[in-house]
Amino acid sequence: MTRKKVKLAYIANDSARKATFKKRKKGLMKKMSELSTLCDIKACAIIYSPYDSQPEAWPSPAGVQHVLSKFRGLSEMEQTKKMMNQESFLRQRINKANEQxxxxxxxxxxxxxxxxxxxxxxxxxxxxxxxxxxxxxxxxxxxxxxxxxxxxxxxxxxxxxxxxxxxxxxxxxxxxxxxxxxxxxxxxxxxxxxxxxxxxxxxxxxxxxxxxxxxxx
Structure with a gap:
């Protein structure tokens, strides 16, 4: 049976939002591990949340430092080549929706x-x-x-x-x-x-x- 499509909007209920965060965070970590292992690439993730006093780093603080150092070693043009912020992401989605x-x-x-x-x-x-x-x-x-x-x-x-x-x-x-x-x-x-x-x-x-x-x- 197919899962119900989740509406991408802020979850107002505190307990539901916390449960969703934990579930999604676990899934994100799993996907990061699969991507790194299957494709042999360097990847990292830093997650800040109101539910933890300290940010969570994947795969480890040292691993994050290694990836960030490699990233900073690139030229500014190479760093921003495929970078996308929230505004550009939403603009892309809006343009795609308009075309459809x-x-x-x-x-x-x-x-x-x-x-x-x-x-x-x-x-x-x-x-x-x-x-x-x-x-x-x-x-x-x-x-x-x-x-x-x-x-x-x-x-x-x-x-x-x-x-x-x-x-x-x-x-x-x-x-x-x-x-x-x-x-x-x-x-x-x-x-x-x-x-x-x-x-x-x-x-x-x-x-x-x-x-x-x-x-x-």
Whole structure:
């Protein structure tokens, strides 16, 4: 059974905080020992706590002195090369969370516009319900991406059909082109709000009209 994810926040309860400290400290010491033994590296740890009158040093005070002396012997550039304080660590976490948020927003927007596109093809949704230019830009992007996928599929089937013809088999290209044309005809017939289907397709095909959409650069 998987363990419950611990919320990284200050533990207000004194007894729970002390128990967590002892448990985590023991785990930290174990990991330090494993890292040092398995990878043959020099490592040390100094832990101050309100529960002990003296700081605890691992592996020993002499061992800590040896590692610190070696560290101080490095140039200032080498010392700070991979150093990270609390502020930079939190900044890194925030930047990573922001990137994940942007990625999720883009995925959600793509799904939303894909749903709008298919609803429009089925006649359940009209473009007059899209309230701003950003929606039209994003919808145009999704239509263009789908048409590109269809064209790639058609080309692939056409090559397979050409190969089959050389072997004496019926061609697959007409069927593929028929399916592609049906999809394009549906788009041309269903996408429009006061202007012709061809004009709307030309609108979506123009990079200047949709390439600067907010979520689909």
């Amino acid at each position: 948020l942007k990625k999720q927003c883009k995925e959600n927007r793509e799904k939303e516009m894909t749903q709008v596109m298919y609803q429009n093809l089925s006649g359940e949704f009209g473009l007059q319900n899209l309230m701003n230019m950003a929606d039209l830009n994003d919808l145009g992007y999704m239509i263009d991406m789908n048409l590109k996928d269809i064209n790639k599929r058609v080309e692939s089937l056409a090559k397979m059909g050409s190969h089959d013809n050389s072997q004496g088999s019926p061609a697959a290209e007409p069927e593929a082109n028929s399916g592609s044309q049906q999809f394009i005809n549906l788009l041309q017939g269903n996408i429009g709000f006061g202007i012709g289907g061809d004009e709307m397709m030309n609108f979506f095909a123009s990079d200047s009209n949709w390439s600067n959409g907010p979520l689909f650069p």
